[in-house]
Amino acid sequence: MTNIKFDSYSYLLDRTARRVKGYAQQKFASGDFDVTVDQWLILKSLDNDKYLKQKELAEITGKDNPTLTRIVDLLCKKGLTERITHKDDRRSFTVHLTAAGTAKLEELSPRVNEVRMKAWENLTEEDYEQLKTILNKIYQNLES
Amino acid sequence: MTNIKFDSYSYLLDRTARRVKGYAQQKFASGDFDVTVDQWLILKSLDNDKYLKQKELAEITGKDNPTLTRIVDLLCKKGLTERITHKDDRRSFTVHLTAAGTAKLEELSPRVNEVRMKAWENLTEEDYEQLKTILNKIYQNLES
């Protein structure tokens, strides 16, 4: 018999993820962070790996290419990142942080962590580990 | 010290939820379900409670009012639901399934469950329970 509860689990997952993102977005907005949650994710990725092709950035952040293009567009318009033609492959752009982008990252890092923490209150270390494991299993179940 | 890992957990949650929804959406599309995942959620809610005000539907499905209005617009355009002026409150509409909507629900139910199951393969009963508990804790941490 097909089990009906999986549909509800999917809904629960979706709802929770939306609330976590929405809560952060509200705090980002009210705190005048001047970036969205998704834009922040790109900045952080570029802090870890200084020069990334958009393709790689998309891979790392789990965004598709069109979405990534638009987020990078917005970040460039804000002067936080810039596109540089890839030296070996003229199809590609390398994206990296500008000085302003680096400054923004420094400025926001502690404040973002502050905001992010709220969702995870009252969870034990074990909860984190279990959640991580389960989410990764689900992710892999749907791989390609 | 502010703990940096909460930002990654948030990302992991977001990424997983997007993949679960995206996977289902792909199957919905390739199987010619003719509804989106979110539209399906509305249909299912209307199957549980036959006559709901849009406000109530929004509450139940966790959508905001403008989003709900638009999803119902699409469902009505497809002839799967209809809006009826509320008898006591002319500000409100009551939404309910048409015959076509009921038929669609019958037809898709088993196929949706089939699709939804995939994400949860290899998870134990205990995993489900833990996930549910943890997600609900997170949800409540961010309540209003």
Next chain:
DNA sequence: TGCTAATATTTAGTATGACAAATATAAAAT
């Protein structure tokens, strides 16, 4: 070399999601 297939990015179209403001109606208050 020249042709074909693959890859990186962008553009276009539709749907969702959040927020603010507009509209219509109802309920509360004076």
Next chain:
DNA sequence: ATTTTATATTTGTCATACTAAATATTAGCA
């Protein structure tokens, strides 16, 4: 009874997703 306040829905705007198609460039192969 009239004014104020609250509620239900809609509309507008921007950002994010996903798909498909367009463009540019590179790589592989006959």
